Amino acid sequence: MTTSAPTRYIDPALLARIGNLELVARAVVEGFVAGLHRSPYKGFSVEFMEYRPYMPGDDPMRIDWKLYARSDRMYVKEFEDETNTRLRLVVDVSGSMDFASGDVRKVDYAFLLAASLAYFVQRQRDAVGLVLFDEALRVRIPPRSTRSHLQQILMHLEEAEAGAPTQMGKPLHDVAEALKHRGFVILISDALDDPQKTLDALQHIRYYGHQVLFFHVMDRQELEFTYDGPVEFEDAETGEIMLLDAGAAATQYKANVTQFIDDLERGCTQLGIDYTRLITDEPLDRALFDFLAFRAGKG
Amino acid sequence: MSLLTPLFLLGLAAVLVPLVLHLIRQVRAQRVVFPSLMHLQRVPEERVRRRRLKDWLLMAMRMTLLVLLALAFARPYWQGGVVPLFQPAERTSRVLLIDQSHSMQAGGRFADAQQQALDLIAAADGDELAIITFDDGAYLQADLTDDTDVLAQAVRRAVPTFRATDFFLAMQRAQEVLASALHEDQEVVLVSDFQQSGWSSAFDEWKLADGVRLETIAVGEAVSDNAFVEEANLTKTRQGATTQLRLDARVVQEGEAQPLTLTTQRDGAAQASARVESSASATATIQQVEERSGVYQAELTLGEEAAPWYFTYEVNEQPTVLVVDGSRRIRSSAAFFLQRAFDLGENAPFRYRQIQPSALSRSAARDAEVIILAGLDNISAGQQQVLLDFVQGGGSLLWSTDVAPTGSARGLAQALGLGTLGGVADARQTQGYEAIIGEVDGRHPIFRLFEASGTGAIFRAKFRQYVAVEADSSASVIARYDNNDPFIIEARQSLGHALLFTSSLGTRWTDLPINELYIPLLYQMASYALDDEAALAYTIGQPVSLPGGADWSVRDPEGRVVQVEPDAQGAVWFNATDRPGHYLATSGNERVPFSVNIAPEELRLAARDVEEAYATVVAPTQGDETGTVQEAALTPADLEERQQFWKWIWLLLIIVFLVETVLAHRPYATRST
Numbered sequence: 001m002t003t004s005a006p007t008r009y010i011d012p013a014l015l016a017r018i019g020n021l022e023l024v025a026r027a028v029v030e031g032f033v034a035g036l037h038r039s040p041y042k043g044f045s046v047e048f049m050e051y052r053p054y055m056p057g058d059d060p061m062r063i064d065w066k067l068y069a070r071s072d073r074m075y076v077k078e079f080e081d082e083t084n085t086r087l088r089l090v091v092d093v094s095g096s097m098d099f100a101s102g103d104v105r106k107v108d109y110a111f112l113l114a115a116s117l118a119y120f121v122q123r124q125r126d127a128v129g130l131v132l133f134d135e136a137l138r139v140r141i142p143p144r145s146t147r148s149h150l151q152q153i154l155m156h157l158e159e160a161e162a163g164a165p166t167q168m169g170k171p172l173h174d175v176a177e178a179l180k181h182r183g184f185v186i187l188i189s190d191a192l193d194d195p196q197k198t199l200d201a202l203q204h205i206r207y208y209g210h211q212v213l214f215f216h217v218m219d220r221q222e223l224e225f226t227y228d229g230p231v232e233f234e235d236a237e238t239g240e241i242m243l244l245d246a247g248a249a250a251t252q253y254k255a256n257v258t259q260f261i262d263d264l265e266r267g268c269t270q271l272g273i274d275y276t277r278l279i280t281d282e283p284l285d286r287a288l289f290d291f292l293a294f295r296a297g298k299g
Numbered sequence: 300m301s302l303l304t305p306l307f308l309l310g311l312a313a314v315l316v317p318l319v320l321h322l323i324r325q326v327r328a329q330r331v332v333f334p335s336l337m338h339l340q341r342v343p344e345e346r347v348r349r350r351r352l353k354d355w356l357l358m359a360m361r362m363t364l365l366v367l368l369a370l371a372f373a374r375p376y377w378q379g380g381v382v383p384l385f386q387p388a389e390r391t392s393r394v395l396l397i398d399q400s401h402s403m404q405a406g407g408r409f410a411d412a413q414q415q416a417l418d419l420i421a422a423a424d425g426d427e428l429a430i431i432t433f434d435d436g437a438y439l440q441a442d443l444t445d446d447t448d449v450l451a452q453a454v455r456r457a458v459p460t461f462r463a464t465d466f467f468l469a470m471q472r473a474q475e476v477l478a479s480a481l482h483e484d485q486e487v488v489l490v491s492d493f494q495q496s497g498w499s500s501a502f503d504e505w506k507l508a509d510g511v512r513l514e515t516i517a518v519g520e521a522v523s524d525n526a527f528v529e530e531a532n533l534t535k536t537r538q539g540a541t542t543q544l545r546l547d548a549r550v551v552q553e554g555e556a557q558p559l560t561l562t563t564q565r566d567g568a569a570q571a572s573a574r575v576e577s578s579a580s581a582t583a584t585i586q587q588v589e590e591r592s593g594v595y596q597a598e599l600t601l602g603e604e605a606a607p608w609y610f611t612y613e614v615n616e617q618p619t620v621l622v623v624d625g626s627r628r629i630r631s632s633a634a635f636f637l638q639r640a641f642d643l644g645e646n647a648p649f650r651y652r653q654i655q656p657s658a659l660s661r662s663a664a665r666d667a668e669v670i671i672l673a674g675l676d677n678i679s680a681g682q683q684q685v686l687l688d689f690v691q692g693g694g695s696l697l698w699s700t701d702v703a704p705t706g707s708a709r710g711l712a713q714a715l716g717l718g719t720l721g722g723v724a725d726a727r728q729t730q731g732y733e734a735i736i737g738e739v740d741g742r743h744p745i746f747r748l749f750e751a752s753g754t755g756a757i758f759r760a761k762f763r764q765y766v767a768v769e770a771d772s773s774a775s776v777i778a779r780y781d782n783n784d785p786f787i788i789e790a791r792q793s794l795g796h797a798l799l800f801t802s803s804l805g806t807r808w809t810d811l812p813i814n815e816l817y818i819p820l821l822y823q824m825a826s827y828a829l830d831d832e833a834a835l836a837y838t839i840g841q842p843v844s845l846p847g848g849a850d851w852s853v854r855d856p857e858g859r860v861v862q863v864e865p866d867a868q869g870a871v872w873f874n875a876t877d878r879p880g881h882y883l884a885t886s887g888n889e890r891v892p893f894s895v896n897i898a899p900e901e902l903r904l905a906a907r908d909v910e911e912a913y914a915t916v917v918a919p920t921q922g923d924e925t926g927t928v929q930e931a932a933l934t935p936a937d938l939e940e941r942q943q944f945w946k947w948i949w950l951l952l953i954i955v956f957l958v959e960t961v962l963a964h965r966p967y968a969t970r971s972t
Contacts, residue, residue, distance in 0.1 A: 096334035106334070166335070192335040222334060230328035235336045242336050243328060249339065256338040 012284060013103035015112055021154045024112060025119035028284050058147070086143035086183030087121045087128045088210075089114045090175055091157070092217075094134035095237035096192045098162035101221035102281055107162040109280040110188045110217050113287050115157055117186060120288065122150040127183075129153075132160050135167035137174050143183065165237040168193035172201030182209045186291070190217050191264060199267035212273040213294045215287060216264060219280050223257065225250045303374035303939045310369035317361040360959040367952040375948075376939035391426040392443055392480030394473040395419060398491035398518075399457055400434035400464040401839070401901045405492075408519030409459040412490045415516050416454045419488060420447050429476045430454055434462035435840055435898075437472035443480060461839045461878050463901040464497030467505070470916055474508055486512040489916075492519045495907045496900035498915060506918040513917050515909050524554035527902040528561070528599050528608035529580075531836075535614065536826075542592075542614045546585040548599055550575045553905055561585060564607075565597040575601070589614040594892050596881040606902060609881055609894035610836045613693075620825055621667035622653045626674030626701065626805060633673035633699055633804035636812040640821045649825060656682070664689040665889075669825050672698040673804055678707045684869075687714050688846040692891065693794035697824055701803030704766055715797045716790040717774050721767035730782055733761040737781030745777065745787075745823045760811040762786075765802040793844030794891070798824060837876055838898045845871040849886045856880025856895075 015024050054063055054074035062076040091114050097107035114130070121128040122145060129143035130153045139156050141149070168191055179185070185205055191198045191214075205212055221227070227246030234241050261277065268275035276290045302308070333339070395416050403409040420428060423445065430441040430453040441453035466489075473487045487507065491497075493515075507513055531548040548561055559575040561583040571587040589595070592614045598607035620641050624634035634653055642651035654663060656675055659682050664670060670689060675698075678686070690696050696715070700708070704720035712720045726734035739746045768785050770776050778786040788799040802809045804821075811817055837843055845851050847869045853861045856878055863884075865871050873884065876895045884891040 099332065099334040190334060192337060219334070227329070227331065232328050232330040233333040233336055233339055234330060236332050236334050238336075240336055241330075242339055244339065253338050260338065 012109055012112060012280060012282070015284070016104045016108045021111065021115040021158050022119070022151065025115035025154065028112070028116040028288070029120040029123060055147075086181055087117070087126055088131060088143060088175070088179065088183060088185045089118060089128060089153070090131040090133065090172070090185055090187045090189075091160075092134070092166070092187075092189030092191070093132045093138060093160050093162045093164075094166035094190075094192075095163050096166050096190055097217070099219055099222075099236055100280070101219050104280045105162075106190055106217050106219055106280055107160075109278070110215075111157045111160070113188055113215060113217075113278070113284055114186075115154055116284055116288065117291060118150055118153050118157075120291070122147065130156055131175055131178075132156065133167075133171035133175070134162070134164035135171065136164075137171050137178075140178065166190075166192050169197035169201050172198070173204050176201065176204040176208055176210075179205070179208060179210060183211070184213065184294075185210045186213045186215065188215045188217060190222075195260060195263040195267060198264065199271065202268070202273055203271050206271050206273065211294070212268075212271075213291065214264075214268055214273055214275050215290075216261070216275060216277045217280065218277060223254075223279065225253050225257070300375050300377055301935065303376060303935055305373055307372035307374075308369055310372065311366060313369070314362045314365045317358045317365070320358075357959060357963055360955055360962070364952060364955055364959065367948050367955065371945045371948040371952065374939050375944050376935065376942045377944075389484055390482040391484045391486055392428075392477060392482045393419075393423075393426055393486045393488060394429045394431060394443075394476050395454075396437075396469045396473055396487060396489045396491070397430065397432045397454065397457060398434070398464065398469075398489075398494075399432045399459045400494065400497065401459065401461045401897050402464065402492055402494045402904050403519070404459045405525075405904055406519050408492050411518040412516075413454055413457065415490050415518060417451055420450045420454065423447060423450075427481055429473075430457075431469065431472055431476065432457045433465070433469035433472070434460050435465045435468070436462070437465075437469045439472065439476065443476060461897050461901075463839065463898040464491075464494050465499065466491070466497045466912075466916075467499050467501040470502075470507060471505070474511065477508075477511060483510075484512075485510065486514060488514045488516060490516045490518060492904070493517055493906045493909055493912050494901070494903070495905045496903050498907055498912065502915045507916050509918065513913060515913055517906070517909050524552070524557075525902070525904050526550060526552045526559055526601050526605050527899070528601065528605075529899040529902070531599055531608055531610060533610065533612050535612070542589045544587050544589055544612070544614075546587075546599070547582060548585070548608070549580060549582050550601065551580050551899075551903065552578065553903060559601050562600050563587065563597050564600055565595060570597065594890070596892055596894060606879065606897055609879060609896050611881065611892045611894045617648070617650045618668035618825075619650045619652060619666055620669045620671060621663065622651070622671045622673060623656055623659050623675060624653055624673050625656045625676060626807075632807075633671075633701065633812075636805055636817070637671060637673065637821070640818045641825075648822070659685060661685050661688070664694065667694065669695045669697065671804070672696065672700075674699075674701050676700075676702045676705050676708065678705075678711050680707075683707065683711045683714060684848070686711065687792070688848065690715060690795040690797050691793035691844050692846040692889075695795055695825075695827070696797040697800060698797060699800035699802065699804040700766055701764075701805060701807040712768075712799065713771075715792060715799075716771050717788050717797060717799045718768050718770040718785075718790075721769065723764050724767040724784065725764050726780070726782065727763060733763050734765065734780040734782055734784070735759070735761055736778060736786055737783065738779045740775075740777040743777045743789075744827045745820075760809060760814045760816075762802045762809040762811070764808040768799065768801055794893075836894045836896060838896055839876055839879065839901075840898075841876055841895070843873040843876060843882075843884070843893055845873060845884050845886070845891055846889065847871050849889075851884045851886040851891075853882055853884045855882055 015028065054076050058076050063074050064076065067075050091110050093107060097105070097110060099106055100108070118128045118130070125145050127143035127145040128150065130139060130141040131137060132139035139160065141153055141156065168189070172187070175185070187202070202212055202214065225246070227250070229246060230243060231246040232241050232243050265275045274290070274294050276287065278287055397412050397416055399409065403412060416430070425445060427443045427445045428450050429439065429443045430450055432438050432440055440457060441450050444450065470487065477485050477487070527550070529549045529551045531546055534545040534547070536543040536545070546563065550559065550561060552559070556577040556579055558577045560572050561575050562572040563570040563585050571585045573583040573585045575581050575583045594611065594613045596609070596611045598609050600607045622634055622637050624632060626632035626634060638651060638653060641647065641649050649669075652667070656678075664685050670686070686696060703723050704712070709720045712718060726732065741747065762780065765780065765784065765786070768788060770785050770788050771790065774788050774790040776785045776787070777789050780786050784801070786801055788801070790797050802811070804812065806812050845863065847865050849865070849871070851863045851871055851873070853863055853873050853875070855861065855875065861873070861875050863871055863873050876882070879895055879897050881892065881894050884893070
């Protein structure tokens with residue numbers, strides 16, 4: 001892994017301030033890829049699916065010159081991934097994701113990650129789809145490999161807002177039932193629900209033969225809990241308030257969180273699911289590397 | 300409850316600080332929107348409750364600390380001396396003063412006093428007590444102790460004495476003992492008959508110390524009737540071969556006065572009697588004749604109930620006047636005129652002897668009743684001692700001079716207590732004319748005759764020169780010149796006395812010898828010397844001076860013999876005059892009989908009002924005005940100093956502080972899940 005990748009030093013907070021997810025995703029991915037020694041991915045063979053008008057920025061190699069000769073207009077071919085490498089980004093947009101102890105909310109981080117992964121995958125001409133969920137599936141975009149499809153994904157990511165309570169069980173079960181073709185499922189969530197529910201749902205997904213990568217997004221404070229003194233904690237989803245001596249409660253809380261993480265990680269391992277814990281103040285490179293490793297391992 | 304420094308209670312305002320902090324802390328709790336409370340909910344509720352409780356408890360403890368701090372500085376105390384509920388068993392240091400004077404023998408008083416003391420000891424209950432018995436002295440029988448056996452033994456050992464009463468000494472001694480008391484609560488208990496005569500004016504300048512309580516226990520019932528001889532005067536008059544004795548006695552009756560008979564008894568036999576009028580105070584006179592010379596010891600009695608009055612007297616057939624003539628001139632010398640006055644043959648009232656100064660010795664002085672020194676300039680130390688012993692042994696010394704005093708003469712004058720001899724004063728030079736006798740003490744036995752006769756002849760004598768004398772403070776100037784210088788000075792020494800005649804008894808300095816009253820004056824002075832009955836009677840406790848230079852054996856009225864040795868200065872003092880009666884001191888062939896009587900004031904049994912006595916001893920306070928027992932006034936500072944609540948408050952404060960410290964920093968016990 002090179003150290004000159006520019007995205008390594010891009011603070012997610014800085015990325016979050018960039019309003020255009022596509023730009024961000026491109027910056028992240030391009031930067032990431034540029035730092036690699038060689039790209040281990042060659043793409044897949046695809047079948048022509050449709051033409052669309054050339055847009056500035058498209059790869060010139062994809063222009064159908066025969067059609068141009070015939071029509072004097074430039075069209076690019078869009079191909080459908082004819083393999084079963086469909087990537088589904090399953091992003092948690094529940095209320096608990098709307099938390100930030102610093103400059104980057106978990107949901108923002110999740111979106112950055114999802115956007116970056118979508119961009120990266122689409123760049124490889126793989127199909128990527130999107131599912132946004134909280135206590136139910138909110139957005140469901142089937143995997144496509146077209147650019148327009150990417151933009152649609154990015155648009156949904158930009159417009160999505162976190163808010164509803166977390167439900168890790170039913171939405172993921174619904175995802176499992178909705179996926180028609182085997183592929184990759186990347187879950188980006190804080191999984192703040194009963195770990196067993198989460199694992200059961202992931203097991204359901206795995207049952208259908210999908211490869212699952214779980215990006216467990218957490219805020220630094222969720223992990224380290226550096227609060228002290230009397231603190232009124234308000235549940236971001238339910239609004240419940242609990243007054244605590246945070247300093248006194250920290251030890252038990254961290255023990256609880258550690259147990260929670262261990263349960264998830266152990267469960268994922270048992271299910272053959274790649275588990276990666278991401279902290280929202282860490283650059284996205286690591287996530288991308290893990291994704292690459294995941295792809296390399298599974299592909 | 301009162302406060303010595305209440306202003307410190309303003310500090311109680313600080314108590315609000317922990318409360319305000321507690322409330323502020325609660326109000327200003329940070330609010331954090333957290334992703335989920337699922338992990339927080341698993342924090343044990345018990346800890347939350349315990350934390351809340353701990354916060355309240357800490358706040359309460361901190362408020363308590365501030366309250367205790369303010370209270371400690373405010374110095375609370377409990378008025379009234381007794382702290383309810385918090386009064387530890389306060390111990391008392393107590394001195395029991397038990398009166399053992401003679402008056403306590405009347406009517407079983409002393410036995411009553413002993414019982415009262417034993418009762419107090421039995422009820423001591425941990426208090427420390429001291430036992431002091433007193434009469435005219437104070438005697439520590441048992442120092443402060445809580446050992447009741449020791450105290451009871453001390454009380455039982457005590458016996459009444461014949462001595463007088465001195466309440467002042469007793470109170471002072473009690474206070475001295477209390478100086479080493481263990482406890483702050485201190486008390487003096489006076490068990491006495493409160494005899495009136497025992498209270499002196501010394502209490503005007505001295506009171507019992509502040510904080511020391513006085514309890515009075517009066518014992519004995521009032522004695523209804525009491526009669527005693529207060530004093531007696533013996534006059535001896537030589538008449539031919541017999542001596543007329545005249546005894547004038549003052550008899551005091553307390554209670555209902557009734558006629559009494561006063562009788563002289565000697566060797567158990569009545570000698571003479573006289574009737575005493577029924578009066579509170581009456582004089583009775585007994586006259587009797589003694590034919591034989593000798594020393595007699597007799598008693599004046601008023602009946603079996605009354606204490607006898609003991610006296611000793613001497614009867615001489617022909618008393619000897621010894622003249623020690625030191626003059627060098629014959630016709631003007633004092634000896635010339637003295638011999639003419641005294642040497643009148645066998646039937647003369649006095650036997651006259653004359654010696655040279657060199658012959659003056661103890662043996663020469665032993666045979667004389669009166670020694671007249673005339674014109675002596677040098678008196679050796681040995682002769683001084685002879686003369687001093689003579690006077691102290693009961694002899695009378697008449698000293699005249701017509702020479703300038705020498706150092707040895709001045710020394711003798713000092714030793715006899717006459718005064719300081721100055722130089723020779725020449726009246727013609729100092730005042731331009733001769734001095735005459737200007738003033739005499741008409742009540743003095745020497746001059747009583749002259750006053751009675753109404754003659755002023757004595758005042759016609761002229762004195763050209765005389766020795767100027769500064770009389771000693773203990774001496775009496777019984778006659779003065781018209782320029783106020785002393786003419787005749789008298790000093791008493793133990794059993795005898797000395798008369799200093801500041802001019803000559805010859806004609807060298809004065810024309811007195813050719814005055815018609817010269818011989819009467821001499822005879823009066825000599826007779827006065829033989830009237831020393833009072834010198835042979837002492838009171839209980841009075842030391843008796845015996846002729847020095849030898850060991851003496853003294854037999855007391857009960858036949859016990861006490862050996863007395865000379866002190867460092869060679870003087871002999873017998874101090875054990877503890878009981879009334881006749882004593883006899885002997886040393887070789889010398890015998891000195893003397894009598895001792897109870898002090899007349901001790902024979903008066905009238906008691907002082909107890910409350911009045913209490914007020915005499917205890918300084919005026921604002922306390923109880925009704926009871927005889929009155930606590931000494933204690934200022935608020937005294938009360939607070941006694942109770943010292945602040946110490947207990949500080950102790951409590953420290954305990955609360957330690958508990959708060961431990962509680963505030965104690966980590967929570969984790970519950971294993």
